[in-house]
Amino acid sequence: MDDADVRRLRADRTRSELARLVGVNAHTVYRWELPAESPHARRPRGQVLARLERLAHAPTSASSAPASAQPATPIAAAVEHLLDGLGTRDEESLLLRAASDREASVESRSLAATAVALADLVLRGDGRRALATLAVALAPDSPPFALAEAAAALAYSYPDGELFDLGRVHAHARRAEELARTPELGPGAATAFAIAAMAVGNAALLAGDDDLMLRALARIDTIAPTALPELVALYLELFRSYDATLAGQPQLALERLDRVIAHPRVAVSPSLHARALAIRGMRQLDNLGDPEEALALARRSRQLAADERVPVGVHSALALRAEAEALMRLGRLAEVPAVLAESDRILVELRFPVTPVMPIQIRYLLATHQADALAALASRLSAIELPSMRAISQAHAAWLDATAKFVRGDDAAATLDAYAHAERLASGWGILRRDLLVSYASAMLCDGELADLGEARAVLARANRANDRRPSAWVTANLRRMEGTLRIDEGRVDDGLTLMDAAAATFVAAGDRVAAAMVRYGTAGVRGVIGAADADARTAEAVAELAAIGLSPPRWIDRAISRAREAAATGAWTRVAPAAVSLAPGFELALQRLAVAGATPQIVVHELAAIARELAGVDVVVEVHRDDEAGHGVCGDADPRTVADWFELGGARRARLGVAHAVADDVRASLRVLALVAGLALEVAALRAGERTPAAPDPAPELPGVIAVSAPMRRLVGDAARLAGSRATVVVQGESGAGKEVIARALHDLSPRAAKPYVAFNCAAVPHDLFEGQLFGYRKGAFTGALADHAGVVRAADGGTLFLDEIGELPLDIQPKLLRFLDAGEVFPLGAERPLTVDVRVIAATNRDLAAEVRAGRFREDLFYRLHVVPLSVPPLRERRDDIVPLARYFLRTLTRDRARAPALSPDATDALRAHAWPGNVRELRNVVERALAYAPGRDVLTRAQLGM
Numbered sequence: 001m002d003d004a005d006v007r008r009l010r011a012d013r014t015r016s017e018l019a020r021l022v023g024v025n026a027h028t029v030y031r032w033e034l035p036a037e038s039p040h041a042r043r044p045r046g047q048v049l050a051r052l053e054r055l056a057h058a059p060t061s062a063s064s065a066p067a068s069a070q071p072a073t074p075i076a077a078a079v080e081h082l083l084d085g086l087g088t089r090d091e092e093s094l095l096l097r098a099a100s101d102r103e104a105s106v107e108s109r110s111l112a113a114t115a116v117a118l119a120d121l122v123l124r125g126d127g128r129r130a131l132a133t134l135a136v137a138l139a140p141d142s143p144p145f146a147l148a149e150a151a152a153a154l155a156y157s158y159p160d161g162e163l164f165d166l167g168r169v170h171a172h173a174r175r176a177e178e179l180a181r182t183p184e185l186g187p188g189a190a191t192a193f194a195i196a197a198m199a200v201g202n203a204a205l206l207a208g209d210d211d212l213m214l215r216a217l218a219r220i221d222t223i224a225p226t227a228l229p230e231l232v233a234l235y236l237e238l239f240r241s242y243d244a245t246l247a248g249q250p251q252l253a254l255e256r257l258d259r260v261i262a263h264p265r266v267a268v269s270p271s272l273h274a275r276a277l278a279i280r281g282m283r284q285l286d287n288l289g290d291p292e293e294a295l296a297l298a299r300r301s302r303q304l305a306a307d308e309r310v311p312v313g314v315h316s317a318l319a320l321r322a323e324a325e326a327l328m329r330l331g332r333l334a335e336v337p338a339v340l341a342e343s344d345r346i347l348v349e350l351r352f353p354v355t356p357v358m359p360i361q362i363r364y365l366l367a368t369h370q371a372d373a374l375a376a377l378a379s380r381l382s383a384i385e386l387p388s389m390r391a392i393s394q395a396h397a398a399w400l401d402a403t404a405k406f407v408r409g410d411d412a413a414a415t416l417d418a419y420a421h422a423e424r425l426a427s428g429w430g431i432l433r434r435d436l437l438v439s440y441a442s443a444m445l446c447d448g449e450l451a452d453l454g455e456a457r458a459v460l461a462r463a464n465r466a467n468d469r470r471p472s473a474w475v476t477a478n479l480r481r482m483e484g485t486l487r488i489d490e491g492r493v494d495d496g497l498t499l500m501d502a503a504a505a506t507f508v509a510a511g512d513r514v515a516a517a518m519v520r521y522g523t524a525g526v527r528g529v530i531g532a533a534d535a536d537a538r539t540a541e542a543v544a545e546l547a548a549i550g551l552s553p554p555r556w557i558d559r560a561i562s563r564a565r566e567a568a569a570t571g572a573w574t575r576v577a578p579a580a581v582s583l584a585p586g587f588e589l590a591l592q593r594l595a596v597a598g599a600t601p602q603i604v605v606h607e608l609a610a611i612a613r614e615l616a617g618v619d620v621v622v623e624v625h626r627d628d629e630a631g632h633g634v635c636g637d638a639d640p641r642t643v644a645d646w647f648e649l650g651g652a653r654r655a656r657l658g659v660a661h662a663v664a665d666d667v668r669a670s671l672r673v674l675a676l677v678a679g680l681a682l683e684v685a686a687l688r689a690g691e692r693t694p695a696a697p698d699p700a701p702e703l704p705g706v707i708a709v710s711a712p713m714r715r716l717v718g719d720a721a722r723l724a725g726s727r728a729t730v731v732v733q734g735e736s737g738a739g740k741e742v743i744a745r746a747l748h749d750l751s752p753r754a755a756k757p758y759v760a761f762n763c764a765a766v767p768h769d770l771f772e773g774q775l776f777g778y779r780k781g782a783f784t785g786a787l788a789d790h791a792g793v794v795r796a797a798d799g800g801t802l803f804l805d806e807i808g809e810l811p812l813d814i815q816p817k818l819l820r821f822l823d824a825g826e827v828f829p830l831g832a833e834r835p836l837t838v839d840v841r842v843i844a845a846t847n848r849d850l851a852a853e854v855r856a857g858r859f860r861e862d863l864f865y866r867l868h869v870v871p872l873s874v875p876p877l878r879e880r881r882d883d884i885v886p887l888a889r890y891f892l893r894t895l896t897r898d899r900a901r902a903p904a905l906s907p908d909a910t911d912a913l914r915a916h917a918w919p920g921n922v923r924e925l926r927n928v929v930e931r932a933l934a935y936a937p938g939r940d941v942l943t944r945a946q947l948g949m
Contacts, residue, residue: 001044001052006032009056015080024048031226033084037264040226075108079115079147083122083191083229085265092119099136110137114148118195121151122231125271125313127158140855146179146192153199158313159206161351166388166728167865169203171851172196174871190227194236197223201239202314208355208392210246210430210470211726212870215719217243230265231272238276241283246470250287257283270308274315277301281322285329288473288510295326312346321356328364331513331549336364353384358396359435362403366439367514367551374404387823387866391727392429394825398422399436402443409555412447419443423462427752428727430470437463438478445485446560453489460486477506480676481519488526488564497523498669502676509677517545518554525561529568605655608678609636612657615674616667619660624682647671649679704749705742707887710880716743716872723870724750729822731807731867732845734874737923740845741805743874747843748801756800761793764806771814773830776821782831794827798838807867808848808859815860822866842867877918877925884913887922891929892942903933904941912949 001009006029010018015029034041044052075098078091098104098112113136120130130151137148153172156165173196180189180196197219204212217239225233237260244253260266260276267273281297284290301319304310324339340361343354365374378400384393402418405411419440426433441463444456460482467475484499500523507516524538532538543553605622612620613636621636621643634640636658643658645668657675708717723730724747732740741760748758766774773782777792794802804810810818821827822842826835844867853859877884888905896902905913918924928947936946 001032001049003033003035003041005056006044006052009052010077030229034230035264038230075112075115079111079118080229082115082119083231085229085231085268087119092116095119099133106141107143110142110145110148113137114145114151117151117155118147121154122235123269123271124308125158125310125315127155127160127163127311127313131155131163144175144179146176146189147195149173149176149179150192150195150199153196154202157199157202157206159317159346159350159352159354160312161386164203164206164352164386164388165865166203166207166870167868169199170870171865171868173200175851190223191229191232194220194223194228194232198232198235198239201242203388205242205314206317206355207388208429208432209726209728211428211722211724212728213242214246215722217246218718218722230263231269234260234263234266234269234272238272238279241279245283245286250283254280254283270304270310271313271315274301274305274310275313275318277304278315278318278322281326282318285322285325286472286474288477288506291326291329291511294322295330298323298326312350316346317343317354317356320354321360324357324360324364328360328367328514329510329512331517333364333368333514333550340364347380351384351386353381353389353393353396355389355392355396355432358399359432362400362439366403366407367518367554369407369552369555371404371407374400374407378404385823388869390823390825391425392432395422395425395429395432395436398425399439403439406439406443406447406556409447409559415443415447428725430466434463434466434470434472434475437466438475438482441479441482442556445482445489446556446563453486456486456489474510474512477503477510478515480506485522485560489567491567493526493530497526498672499676500526501673505673505677506681509681513545513549514551517542517549517551518557521546521553522557522560525557526564529561529564604678604682605635608657608674608681612659612671612674613637615670616659616663618663621658621660622655623658624655647675649675649682655679655682704746706739706746707883707890709886710875710882712875712880713883716874719872720747721750723747723872725752726870727841729841729867729869730843730872731850731870732843732872732874733850734845734847735876735921736847737921738847738874738876739922740847740874741803743872744801744803744843744845748803748841751801751841753800753841757797758801758803759793759797760803760805762805764809768811771811772817775814776817776827777829777832779829779831782829786831790829792827792829794821794840795829795836795838797840799840801841801843804842804844806846807844808846808850808853810859812858812860815863819860819863819866822863877921881914884916884918884925885910887925888913888929891926892933895930895933903936903939906941906943908944909942909947909949912944912947916949 010029010033015033019029028042031040031042032044075095078087078095081087081091082095095112095115098108099116101109104112113133117130117133117137120126120133134148134152134155136142137145138152142148149172153169153176156163156168156172158164176192176196180193197216201213201216201220204210204216220236220239221243223236225236228236237256241253241256241260244250244256257276257280261273261280266276277297278301281294281301284294284297298319301315302323305313305315305319320339320343324336324343327333327336327339340357343357343361346352346354361377362374365377378397381393381397381400384390386393398418399422402415402422405415405418409415419436422436423433423440426436437459441456441460444459448456460479463475463482464479467479480499481503484496484503486496487493487499488496490496500519504516504519504523507513507519520538521542524535524542527538528535546553605624609620609622612622619636619638621634621638621640623634623640638658638660640658643660644662645659647657649655649657655678657671657678659671663671706713706717706720708714720743730744730747732743734740744760745758748754761775763771773786773790773792775792775794777790777795778786780786780789817828821838824835825839826837828835850859850864850868854861854864877887885905888910889902892902892905913925920927928949932942932947936942939946
């Protein structure tokens, strides 16, 4: 019995119904229906096959199912077929008719509308159309469907100024997950859970928030792809490629992408196919791969989307990024403006910033000296009002503004202050901060004070740490160039020139004409400063190389050369070489051999030994020793014990190249550069092979003051630790006394804002007439009794965290003003003439169901979604009984003056603590312990009776 036979046998039944009839689970039926070429396909055997055959020959009865279930059965089957990529036009027509059939049951209409919306989202990438269709399924009189909530979350995660809303994404995703745990409330539980996780990942990708992305990926990791429809499983495989990239495993990421691209069903979803192609192109560039291949992938992605009329989506942003980056590297600068114009069109039409393209746009405008265009784009981004994208737009705008100042070059202090401000705004986004720090380091090395290079070294160190967390071989090559520039400024001219030559050689090998030409122009200028004989010829060659790709000599490099000349004239350099040694003939051709695409670390080592032997004309040896290995590998003919000269490769591996005899100066210079380039090639090869694990993100720390022994609390601690560095607004939900403020305080203490104020404001403890003044402040004389200026709690928390406790008690007339503050980052004190800008992260807490408050008209819907970006739920103490005794012991220690003499708990006391219902949660437990200590001081053991239980 093959897949077609099983599908015919199932007919209008759901997979669950067929599974019950033959004694298997629905997942097994799903695998029977997969085509033979699928690696997850299975075929029925033995007794199960016999039951299927008996069922196939049994007479059918149309009346065997309840009447109410009959209309939904073909609809459920059509949903499964669509998400498997097997849907037909007849099935889509059936769903469209059912969704608009006023005489059909509410359940049938809701399920059909959800299916149509999912087809629009998963197959065509049309969020607006999907959301309009979902109105039927999300209406108050419709039954709660997990799939409908998940589809709504996915629609709100699309890059559209009218749709994108982090709060709505998380609210609908959370509702979908809740319903997915009770599948009787709606079909497709596993699929709904997966789509909800995809929606959160989509939103995190567009918002550039690594912490939210990691949280989404953690959810995706819990889902078995084989339990899902084919297209949903492919989308999850795409997200797992992000996971591999963030973990520093690019080869695994590429393998996952290639599986998606090669899958026979991917063509059913042009949106998915276009996205996979675009991401493949981006990863190619990140790994210093061939930019021609990356360009072909990006253009194939855009052409596919155009041919299939796929609306603008995530695929658009990623394809534009890959295409612009590839064109930049190839030196085809005349074609870049057309790509960037498409990004600008999206910004204008959809009012949505295409943030993945911004780093390339900044580099292009910098390379072409367009300071006014940089400033204009900064102004446009600053005007973005979309709440969920405002913070990252402001960070990009600050970067653009700093780069505009850098291009003009007329105020070094203002330029560096602008970069420092941009870094502060970018603190919550790992990849954005990494890329910005590369620009900041360049500015420091061109415009910083020579008398104090410590700050330049500090910025470069931060850039290196950011690259360790989010590794990119291209960024590594740029950081090597900057390290060379810094060493030159520090007086180590020979070392600096060697590093810069290595960076240029790496860019040449990777096909990056723009970066290579700029580095060569800089090194030629430094050689002129130190009086090298070939300096003028090198400069002329570099200028011609820049002109060939449409660039004039970079002004900032001229400023850096002037700075170097000043250092040489004032004696700031401790040693200046009288001349620079040329590299050996044929050196660049040798470098090409080290840049073989797909080379393994072993191939790189063997190729390095062969190239070095040819250049030096003597026996060589390459030693590689990993920190985590007891021994080391050796390649070559020379005896390591008799090597005349060693050249360190650097990188994550301790590796070096040795030559058996002394060599000429030009050969020695070539070997030094070759060794550095080989170090990067070895690192890239190890990344491709999945051998290198970059510096891991800091392990999630214990949350201060939080006791987490039970599984629910451990999950909460994990989520909170990941979110501590995020800028996202958090709502902490839970019963009174459960510990919401402890979680809020821990989020602040673990965040980059820990040194700034933490201000708590209880919305239930302030009289209505005083609310606005207490929150936003007032000027002296603003009202009767205003005898002095009052900053208000929002401004008191500037730079830090504002904790709004019992947010559900906020009066309705104050809610629009709080919403304005959250959207614009501005407060308008009573009696003031103009608003004031503040930088505050908001954490809110409530023991109410805010969604129910919205439905009852007691809480504004727009404020609910603005606050509900990331919900955290603190479980009541009765649901985490494993925490009760550890919490009691913690309170005994903290409430006893001499902690070393804190009393123990008797067995009957611990039994009583675990058995109690704790309606007052952790607060009640603390009171019980404190009361027992007050009535029984100095005791070594507290019994059940002394606890009053």
